[in-house]
Every structure is written in C-alpha cells, then in structure tokens.
Amino acid sequence: MTGGRVRRVNGPLVEVTGLPEVAMSDLVGLGAAGLPGEVVAVDTVSASVQAYESTGGLAVGDPVTPLGRPLSARLGPWLLGGVFDGLLRPLASAPTWLEPDTDQRDTGSQWSWQPAVLEGEEVTPGAVLGTVPDAGGLDYRVLVPPGVRGEVRWVAPAGRVTARDPVVDVAGVAVGVGTEWPVRRPRPVARRTPVAEPLLTGQRVLDALFPVARGSSAAVPGGFGTGKTMLLQQVAKWCTADVIVYVGCGERGNEMADVLDDLSRLVDPRSGRPLAGRTVIIANTSNMPMMAREASIYTGVTVAEHFRDMGHHAVVIADSTSRWAEALREFASRSGALPAEEGYPAGLPSALAAFYERAGRYVTLGGAEASVTIIGAVSPPGGDTTEPVTAHTERFVRGLWSLDRALAYARHYPAVGWTGSFARDAEGLAVWYARNGDPGWGPRRARMVSLLAEADRLGDLAELVGTASLPGRERVVLLGGRLLREAVLQQSAVDPDDAHSTAGKTTALVDTVLAVVDACTAAVDRGVIATEIEEVDFSPVLRAARETPPDGADGVLARRDQVLRTLAGLA
Amino acid sequence: MRPDRTPQEALDALDLEVVHRSVQELHGPLLVVSGATGVGWDEFATVRSVGPDGGQELRHGLVLEVDGDLAVVQVLEGTERLSTGNTRVAFSGRPLRVPVGPAWLGRVCNGRGEPVDGGPPVLSATTAPVAGLPLNPTHREPPAEPILTGISAIDALTTLVRGQKLPIFSVAGLPHLELAAQVAAQATAGGEPFSVVFAAMGLTHADADMVRSVLEERSAAGELVLLLNTADDPVIERVLTPRIALTVAEDLAFTHGRHVLVVLADMTSYAEALREVSSARGEMPGRRAYPGYLYSDLASLYERCGRVRGRPGSVTVLPVLTMPAGDITHPVPDLTGYITEGQVVLSPQVHARNVYPPVDPLASLSRLMRSGAGAGRTREDHLDLAAQLLAALARARQVGELAEIVGSAALNATDQRYLDFATRLERRLLDQQRSEARTLDDTLDRCWEVVSVLPVRELSMLPSRLLETHLDGRR
Numbered sequence A: 001m002t003g004g005r006v007r008r009v010n011g012p013l014v015e016v017t018g019l020p021e022v023a024m025s026d027l028v029g030l031g032a033a034g035l036p037g038e039v040v041a042v043d044t045v046s047a048s049v050q051a052y053e054s055t056g057g058l059a060v061g062d063p064v065t066p067l068g069r070p071l072s073a074r075l076g077p078w079l080l081g082g083v084f085d086g087l088l089r090p091l092a093s094a095p096t097w098l099e100p101d102t103d104q105r106d107t108g109s110q111w112s113w114q115p116a117v118l119e120g121e122e123v124t125p126g127a128v129l130g131t132v133p134d135a136g137g138l139d140y141r142v143l144v145p146p147g148v149r150g151e152v153r154w155v156a157p158a159g160r161v162t163a164r165d166p167v168v169d170v171a172g173v174a175v176g177v178g179t180e181w182p183v184r185r186p187r188p189v190a191r192r193t194p195v196a197e198p199l200l201t202g203q204r205v206l207d208a209l210f211p212v213a214r215g216s217s218a219a220v221p222g223g224f225g226t227g228k229t230m231l232l233q234q235v236a237k238w239c240t241a242d243v244i245v246y247v248g249c250g251e252r253g254n255e256m257a258d259v260l261d262d263l264s265r266l267v268d269p270r271s272g273r274p275l276a277g278r279t280v281i282i283a284n285t286s287n288m289p290m291m292a293r294e295a296s297i298y299t300g301v302t303v304a305e306h307f308r309d310m311g312h313h314a315v316v317i318a319d320s321t322s323r324w325a326e327a328l329r330e331f332a333s334r335s336g337a338l339p340a341e342e343g344y345p346a347g348l349p350s351a352l353a354a355f356y357e358r359a360g361r362y363v364t365l366g367g368a369e370a371s372v373t374i375i376g377a378v379s380p381p382g383g384d385t386t387e388p389v390t391a392h393t394e395r396f397v398r399g400l401w402s403l404d405r406a407l408a409y410a411r412h413y414p415a416v417g418w419t420g421s422f423a424r425d426a427e428g429l430a431v432w433y434a435r436n437g438d439p440g441w442g443p444r445r446a447r448m449v450s451l452l453a454e455a456d457r458l459g460d461l462a463e464l465v466g467t468a469s470l471p472g473r474e475r476v477v478l479l480g481g482r483l484l485r486e487a488v489l490q491q492s493a494v495d496p497d498d499a500h501s502t503a504g505k506t507t508a509l510v511d512t513v514l515a516v517v518d519a520c521t522a523a524v525d526r527g528v529i530a531t532e533i534e535e536v537d538f539s540p541v542l543r544a545a546r547e548t549p550p551d552g553a554d555g556v557l558a559r560r561d562q563v564l565r566t567l568a569g570l571a
Numbered sequence B: 001m002r003p004d005r006t007p008q009e010a011l012d013a014l015d016l017e018v019v020h021r022s023v024q025e026l027h028g029p030l031l032v033v034s035g036a037t038g039v040g041w042d043e044f045a046t047v048r049s050v051g052p053d054g055g056q057e058l059r060h061g062l063v064l065e066v067d068g069d070l071a072v073v074q075v076l077e078g079t080e081r082l083s084t085g086n087t088r089v090a091f092s093g094r095p096l097r098v099p100v101g102p103a104w105l106g107r108v109c110n111g112r113g114e115p116v117d118g119g120p121p122v123l124s125a126t127t128a129p130v131a132g133l134p135l136n137p138t139h140r141e142p143p144a145e146p147i148l149t150g151i152s153a154i155d156a157l158t159t160l161v162r163g164q165k166l167p168i169f170s171v172a173g174l175p176h177l178e179l180a181a182q183v184a185a186q187a188t189a190g191g192e193p194f195s196v197v198f199a200a201m202g203l204t205h206a207d208a209d210m211v212r213s214v215l216e217e218r219s220a221a222g223e224l225v226l227l228l229n230t231a232d233d234p235v236i237e238r239v240l241t242p243r244i245a246l247t248v249a250e251d252l253a254f255t256h257g258r259h260v261l262v263v264l265a266d267m268t269s270y271a272e273a274l275r276e277v278s279s280a281r282g283e284m285p286g287r288r289a290y291p292g293y294l295y296s297d298l299a300s301l302y303e304r305c306g307r308v309r310g311r312p313g314s315v316t317v318l319p320v321l322t323m324p325a326g327d328i329t330h331p332v333p334d335l336t337g338y339i340t341e342g343q344v345v346l347s348p349q350v351h352a353r354n355v356y357p358p359v360d361p362l363a364s365l366s367r368l369m370r371s372g373a374g375a376g377r378t379r380e381d382h383l384d385l386a387a388q389l390l391a392a393l394a395r396a397r398q399v400g401e402l403a404e405i406v407g408s409a410a411l412n413a414t415d416q417r418y419l420d421f422a423t424r425l426e427r428r429l430l431d432q433q434r435s436e437a438r439t440l441d442d443t444l445d446r447c448w449e450v451v452s453v454l455p456v457r458e459l460s461m462l463p464s465r466l467l468e469t470h471l472d473g474r475r
C-alpha cells in the first residue's frame, strides 16, 4: 500500500496514514471521489482530517490524496448577488439534492474587463489594475495581489474575460479578475485605524440606543424565536454598507430561500439598485455537512476582506455563531480532545476572539479607507446567557444586542433589551455626531437610557403599590417609558413603512416622545391630574412610525405638534 | 419445528459465506466487529445470530465508526441474547436505502418499515438513502400556502404552512397525541393530493391503538403511511423510524407531487434512543447527558421539510414532544425550537379548564403564518384578526393577573370585557370536539364573534373596513 490511506472514520473525523509530508491546514482528497478535507492534527504516523462532505461509505483503506494547499476561497466578480456553500462553491449551479461534491463548479461565465493601468507602469500590492463594471451593484476593482510588485508587462485589452483568463502580467505574475485566498488567514492591510463613523442600520433601537460603528463588531444573543434572524436580516437589508456577506451558518433552509426572495425584490434606497447586487450569501444550512459550517464563518470574513481591499465598507452577518462553535465542539469531542467548559475545546475563546478581531476600520494596501464590520447571532441553549459561547462572545464584541424573551413574548419586536445590551462605540459616535451636525445625539441617547431605566424601576414599584398611589410626575415617567417603547423602539420588520427608518425619522420620533414627556411633566406641574394626562389620545404618536414613510420626519413632527397642542390645552 | 442443524453447524454455514465477520465485543446496543477492513462509515449491516436451538435470528445495524479492522455497529433491535460466539455480521457495502413509492400508501409497518398489517413487504423498483441528501437552499421555494387542519386553534392563530416544520410542545398527561392524530386525520391542502406519514416512536399500545383507529379512514383511502414503534419495541430502532418516514415522504412529495404531512411522535423518545447510543459509545455527554450533536441530528430530520422550486408537492413536519417536567429549556424542546418555524404549545392550565385542544395561543407561534395566510391563501381578514385576538388576549391575561390581586369586582368596565373575551375565546374558538373538523369560514367567523365582545375602540388592529363588514350585524 503506497500513499495516503484512511485508517479510521468517525463521522466527519477521518484519520489517515501514509502521508508523512502533509502539513497542518493542508487540504486532502478523501476516497476515490476525492472529497475535500482539511488536516487539523498531525503526528508521526497519522494525520486527523476534518471532512467537508458526508463521509457515508468511506472505508478504512480508501486512498487519500494530498492537495498541497490550504482551504481557500475563490474570490471574484461572481460573488455579488450569488449564493454559495460554506466552501464558497456556487449553489446556483449545484443540483437540487446536494451529493458530496469535489467540484469548484466554475460556470465559465464571462465578465467585462476594463483596464486602469498601462504596460510599463510600476505597481505595488493593492494598486488598482482595472475594474469589472458588470459585477453586481458596486465598483469591482481588480487589485495587485499582496506580495506582488513591479512592472506591468502586459495588459489585456478591454473586453469579455472568464475567471481563468489572465488580464494583467505584473512582474511575471499573471493576475485574473478573480483570486484565491486561504480563508483562515486575514488578508493583509496597511494599518488599522480607530473606528469613527456609525453604521446606520435603519433599526431605531440600534441607531439611537445601541449603535455600532463601521469596522466594529456586535453580537445578538437570544433564545429561540426572540428575533435574531429577523433583526439580522433587517440589518442586512438596510444598513449603510457597500457589501453585505450574509452567512447562514447551520440555520434553516426556508430562511435562506426567504432572504433570497426578499433581496431580489427589494431596492437599496441609497443606490436605487436591487439589494441582491450588494449581497453575497453563504448558505450552509443545518442539514448540510457540519464541518463546512465551521469553515463558512472564515469564508464569509475572507469575502468581506476581499471587498474591503477594494476600498468598500463590508459587513459580515453570521447566523448563528453558536452553530459554528458546536461544530468545533463536535469535532473536538470525536477527536478525543480534552474538553473545557461544557465540552467546548479550550481554544473556543481564542477562536472567537480571532474571528471578531478580523473586524476593523483599515487603510488598505492600496491606501483606501475601508472597513469590515462583524455581527453575529448567538443561540444560547435554554436561553442561558452564562453558557460559554455567549459569555466569551460578550468579551470580544463592541456591541451586544441582547434579545429579551419577555419582550419577544409580548410581541415587542425587535426584542433588544435595554438592560442587558451595551454599545461600547456609543461615546465615540456621540463625538462623531457632534462634529457632523447633530450635537443632540449624545444627550438624546442619555435621556432615553435614563427614562427607560426610571420607567422600569417605577413599573416594578407600581406592581406592588398600584399606579394610582404614585405621584403625578412618576406616573408621567411610566407613561414616557411606554411611549418610548411603543413609538420608537418597537419596529415591525414586515411593515414596508416601518421596516427601516432613516436617521431623520428616528431622531424625529425620539424628539417627539421626549417633547411629549416634557409637556406632560409641565402639565402635572401646573396641576393637571395624572389620570387626565394618561387618558389623552397618544395614538398619533404611537402610530407615527407605521403611518409615515421611512424618511417621514416631517410627518412625525406634525403628529408631535398635534399631541403637544392637546396637552397644552389641558387645564 | 426442530431446526435440522446444530447451533455450531448453523454458525459454520454462516461462516462459509465469506462476507460474514465475527463479533469481538458487545456493549449496550453496540457490537464491535473485527476483520472489517473495507467497511464504510454509515454502512448498513445485517446481524445474524444462532440460538441454543440452532434457530437463526436476523437483526439490522448501522456502522457508527470504522477504525483499522474494527467496525462499531449499532444494532437496531438491541443486542439481547447476542454473544461474541453466536453472532455474525455482514455488511451491505453502502448506507441503508429503503424502497420508496406510492406502494407505501395504506400500509402499517413497524419502526423499521416491516409490515405489521399482514401484507407483503413494501416493494418498489426505486430506493432512496434513509439519511437523505440536503436540499440545495437555492432550489427551495419559500412556503406560501396553508394546510388546513379543521382545528380552530391552529388554523386561526398558528396556521400550518405547506413546507413548514411546526412542533407541538406538550407535557405528559395532555392530549397532544390526540391532537396530532386529529390533525393527521383531518388535514387537507386545498383539494390537492395529500398524504400523511405518521411515525410513532415509543408509544404505549393504548396510544398506538388510538392513533390507528383515528386514522383508519385515511389509511383505507390510501392516504396514510403508518410506522409504529411502540414502547416495548426495540429502542434503537427509533433512530431509524423518522428517517424512513421522511425518505418515503420526500419521494411522495417531490416525485409524486403530493403534499405530505409527516407527524413524528414522540420526539422525546427518539432523542432518548440517541442518548442511549451516545452513552454506550462513551461520548462526552452534553446538557442532560444528550449528545452534543443533538441539534445537528434533529436538524437532519426537521430540515427535510420544504418545497422545491418547479415541482408540485411539499413536505410538512409536525413533531410532537413532551417536555420532561414541563421544562421548555430541556434540550429536546429547546433545540427543536431552534430548528422549527414556531411551535404550538399545550398548557396544563388550559387543559384543567376542560378545553380541547388545550393550546396556549400566546406561547404559540407559526413563524410562516404571515406568508401562508391572508388574502388569496386563507381569507383577507385572517392575519389582522389573528393579530387582534392575540393582542387582546395578552391584555386579557394582564387584566386576569390584576384581578387575582384586586378582585374582579374592582375592574373597570373595559377590563371586565377583556375577561369575558378570554373566556369566550376558549369556549367558542379553541374548544372543539375530537372528531370535529371546522371549516375555515366557521373558524374565522368564530373569531369575529369572540372579538365582538370588546368595545370597537379596543380593536385598533382591525382596519375599519373589516370592522364594518364583519361586526355590523353583531351589534
């Protein structure tokens, strides 16, 4: 027996012998079919391989072929608007029922090539060599790969090319419109820069209360049905990014079909183009091979980095990182690794940290300002947020949008709880807003936070002693809390007018509630009894979000004035 | 009848067939087979043993691990009476496949798909692997049409959608199985071809008999496949039962264009079988000693529901599970909830008030209802009406809690009406007979009757247009 052979198969864990030269992270082909697998442990006689396809039928003694390269993503103009599996193989050209597959499924499509350099020019890594105008909805740039520099010896004329055609020769290196990159290695940049401007999500509870900056990271923990997927899909649809990489990691097939359907119908309000054209979907549903789920997270960030290097702001959305962690745990337990907390491998915290650290605001090799923002869902077993994945994720992210089961149960969506969530970017963003024409942003947020906390405290008290026995000013706080929750924080993902909210509308809604609260307080102070205030018809304000368009700040303020007039009229 | 061979002769005869290997070790439901080089992971095996009287017994197994020349096999029928000396194992050379096709319709089989209705084995020219293949997500069609069950609590408030997975969460002692059987007996898909595959796992004989009799008519009409694993049947067989059910269902749906409802009852028994295998293998136990891969394993079943673009037919999955001690954070309901598209929750409190089915509408949710109900699917007023009922019920529940503290006499008139509303909802809408199939119009008209208890100003979720057409006659 020569060459590599299978020695043991236990689900996705395959032990192979006879490959002395194989290195960690190398890809191998398993069995006669050559199913992809990655080397994750090596000793003197054997290597452990995690298989990226089902190993059903794989037998001891089957051949194993070393492929001599790490697990890499094929990056190129075909990504935008496409749907891929965890190894970034296009699903559109795959059959209805996914059999174990080795093919990269290059469809041989043609792309327009538009050169931007001349023969004889000197170029450095990250420099723009040309563009591909028909690659989805944004400026797709072909760059000098990292580590390559020198003279442009040859440039293909403008025209149609395939993924396999070289378009530029840089110092003897052929560059095409696409490239490959090992998914576990971050793509190089010139340097990191501090996060500065906000990533607007169109979701009021996030933009006004728990904002996230471009290049930052956030996690969304929540029990089942609390609204993680809905919230992340809303962010994917409406956030102010150039590219969205949506990773469905071990979740539902129907949800992926739904996202696809939505994205192809919706139009980006900023560019006027279909949202699908700025989105890359990586769909590794819960019934697809488990270890490809593990890889899909890295594949997703690599795709985002690819677009970042072109100077774009990219967002990676991963639903759910818990399924990725489970894949890690599953593999670790099959390979007999010593378990740490709840069976997860001891490397879980560092793997999480490394993943979220790939987020950042950067100066690219080409000198552009760009960013990768990472937002991940976390699905704690039994809703228990002390479990390892949630607990460690909290340490490494800048924003936490904690979904509260009680809010979801009361159909308060999005169920982002104001006590369990945080936004470490908030202070910096307040400074940014002040410099960019909205000095009121910080104070507004501070007032909302304290009004919600005060209303919660009084709400608990009222449950004991009854609302009627609270002083008028405190009853106004209770009322204010309710208005803030119902008029501002609740937002229906299924109502086209409410699904996203521009910064202007969000601000108008917050200002409206705060002005109404002030007017109510003033009324109490001049002797109006609280019951009378509570019976005022606040519905114009409560319905404002749903009954004005996404940019309808004026309509909101008109409703504010209407209610303020009523309040002023109370004697 | 006395066998004409001694045990040793019988074993020797088996050994003459070269494919048979001997057993090195027995451990719980597992066999370790030596000399198994060339055996593939997840391969199907037949296990033959010879009794003291020389009689042969046939069992079946699946390969869980291959390591050098050893193979670990889980035996579906259990390992009772097997010994290293009296047992031989043969491998089939590939993962288990079962025959598929309409021949299954009208049949009653055990948990391994062998007939228990006195008929011949189910035969078909086509077979399919029981493990199934993942459906390409880009070939999925988003679910969009309802399955009507004739049960108001479900049709009105948690509409079941073709291609959805919607579990029933219950606790021991509640009529969840009656409900599942009633759904299976009554469900229809707007006149299109419809079938039910009912996989019973770990049911008592009484429960199994109940299911059989409720589904008798459907079975006689050739619309039912019944797989029965009872409480005294082999436990490990339950690992296979839902897979056979889903394999048969996928074929009926996507090859033969039928809408197929797969009922899996009780998934808690299934998970226990999985746990037993896992612990016999000495795997690292996860929460409550269930294996760490329980999520992925359950997903490999539930995710087989759906619709396929460009093909008629659908697979809808209705798992039934009892939450041990009523604990919704128990791994089986918890992980099920993380995979399914909503849940129908049964409540002991509602049951205690003698309401059947004892559904708690506030804890229940059909996530796909939005796309499967409303104009053109059920009725134009359906979604607004359901939202209004739930909002009002939430309010009624708060009022009810308040009333417990201050006494209902201290409530204002509006709050009193909310209490009436909640009672009316249970009595007129939720409660129905175990054989009663309500039309959608009947169900939705009852909804209107129930909301009409409330003052119109409280019905802010119902557009005035609907209020005019539906409430005018009632006031």
Ligand SMILES: Nc1ncnc2c1ncn2[C@@H]1O[C@H](COP(=O)(O)OP(=O)(O)OP(=O)(O)O)[C@@H](O)[C@H]1O
Residues within 6 Å of the ligand: A222, A223, A224, A225, A226, A227, A228, A229, A230, A231, A379, A413, A414, A415, A491, A492, A493, A494, B337, B338, B339, B366, B367, B368
């Ligand atoms: N913003 C929203 N607007 C309207 N409905 C919502 C919103 N958020 C959540 N919901 C409701 O809650 C249901 C569950 O939401 P979602 O699927 O996002 O939960 P999840 O947290 O992702 O659950 P799982 O962990 O099981 O995937 C949705 O189907 C929808 O009915």
Ligand SMILES: [Mg+2]
Residues within 6 Å of the ligand: A228, A229, A230, A251, A319
């Ligand atoms: Mg989700």
